[in-house]
Amino acid sequence: MRQFTVKVPATSANIGPGFDVVGLSLSLHLILKVSVPPANAQAFVAPAITYSGEGADEVPLDAYKNLTTRVALYVLRCNGIRSFPSGLKLHAHNEIPFGRGLGSSGAAVIAGVILGNELGQFNLSKERLLDFALMVERHPDNVTAALIGGFVGSYLRELDEADTVAASVPLSEVLPEYPPDAGEDWGLNPPPPPSGIGHYVRFGWSEPIKAIAIIPRFELSTAKAREVLPSMYTRKDLVFNLQRLAVLTTALAQNPPDPDLIYEAMKDRIHQPYRKTLIPGLPEVTSCITPATHPGLLGICLSGAGPTILALATTNFEKIAEDARKIFRIQGIEVDWKVLTIAGGSQVE
Numbered sequence: 001m002r003q004f005t006v007k008v009p010a011t012s013a014n015i016g017p018g019f020d021v022v023g024l025s026l027s028l029h030l031i032l033k034v035s036v037p038p039a040n041a042q043a044f045v046a047p048a049i050t051y052s053g054e055g056a057d058e059v060p061l062d063a064y065k066n067l068t069t070r071v072a073l074y075v076l077r078c079n080g081i082r083s084f085p086s087g088l089k090l091h092a093h094n095e096i097p098f099g100r101g102l103g104s105s106g107a108a109v110i111a112g113v114i115l116g117n118e119l120g121q122f123n124l125s126k127e128r129l130l131d132f133a134l135m136v137e138r139h140p141d142n143v144t145a146a147l148i149g150g151f152v153g154s155y156l157r158e159l160d161e162a163d164t165v166a167a168s169v170p171l172s173e174v175l176p177e178y179p180p181d182a183g184e185d186w187g188l189n190p191p192p193p194p195s196g197i198g199h200y201v202r203f204g205w206s207e208p209i210k211a212i213a214i215i216p217r218f219e220l221s222t223a224k225a226r227e228v229l230p231s232m233y234t235r236k237d238l239v240f241n242l243q244r245l246a247v248l249t250t251a252l253a254q255n256p257p258d259p260d261l262i263y264e265a266m267k268d269r270i271h272q273p274y275r276k277t278l279i280p281g282l283p284e285v286t287s288c289i290t291p292a293t294h295p296g297l298l299g300i301c302l303s304g305a306g307p308t309i310l311a312l313a314t315t316n317f318e319k320i321a322e323d324a325r326k327i328f329r330i331q332g333i334e335v336d337w338k339v340l341t342i343a344g345g346s347q348v349e
Helices: 067-078 104-120 126-136 140-148 161-167 222-227 235-251 259-265 282-288 317-330
Strands: 002-014 018-036 048-053 089-094 151-156 198-203 210-216 297-302 309-313 335-340
Touching: 002 104, 002 140, 018 104, 018 140, 018 210, 018 235, 018 335, 067 104, 067 126, 089 104, 104 126, 104 140, 126 140, 126 198, 140 151, 140 198, 210 317, 235 259, 259 297, 282 297, 282 309, 282 317, 309 317, 317 335
Parallel strands: 048 089
Antiparallel strands: 002 018, 018 089, 018 151, 151 198, 210 309, 210 335, 297 309
16 A cells, blocks of 8 residues: 655735735645555546545545546646556545635645646656646646745746647646546546746745734635736836835845835735725725734735735734734624744645
8 A cells, every 4th residue: 555645735826916926835734645555457446535624515525526636637647647546545634715815726736736746656847747737727826836835936938839729728628527427538638738837936035924814704716806807907007016026025035024115015006906895894904904003014915816814924913813803893704814834835745
């Protein structure tokens, strides 16, 4: 019996001005415990999946419907293995809330890519693992941070004509919805990813900085949060964000961190102003909780597409979180909060 564990961190994308550019790994995890029996000539035994933690009552336990195992099968089939090992057993324990802007789907995709790599014993590089992830999740910020860990900037390269065709393949061809009557030969030849789709750099991070995740008790789909964004922006707003992002990527590595510099550098005009209608209390929380009113606070922003608010701070965590809770309660919204550290990347044990 071969056994291994895959551990993938939660992530927060954007961090204010870095829309679709930067991501941060956080100390909540999706953990897979995997058992692979020795190969034998007996009849194929379908994978058995169990699940605990966040979303346990929502996640499909059929390996051909579960996101993580579907991604793993995609990796296997692109590398010449047509099916899961017979008798595969997988238990997932998830600490990452669904639909809250903390990268739950990105973690599931990375877990699947790593699972496929380990099941097939392909020994793929991190860069190649990222290629597979980006065929499923076309925005690099969350999946790159989940794979690499820390504070990460990433971009998708402009591909040549052949690669562009591959990278624009509909998700339905990469991860088909397996029908109930799908036979063993169904969906055998998915389109493989081009090499080098995404590129990244890991920025420095000042050790005293922790992240307070203020998590409203409602879900917000990324698709819905993207629908409210405009298709065009003014040059003034783009320059506003570029200036702050250029400062932020260095400011968060300085020790001691400068709250005045960071608070201003975490402001945004590209996505947060348009999403405030979806998250009652967002404008009040981001404007009323400041380094002047709450010593120890460095900056505050929407986590990914929301509705979670991410506050970066060095001290005074409970006061910051509880005052945010009071603001949300005025809007009739209850929240939970957690103080998180910056996590390392995905691991296999």
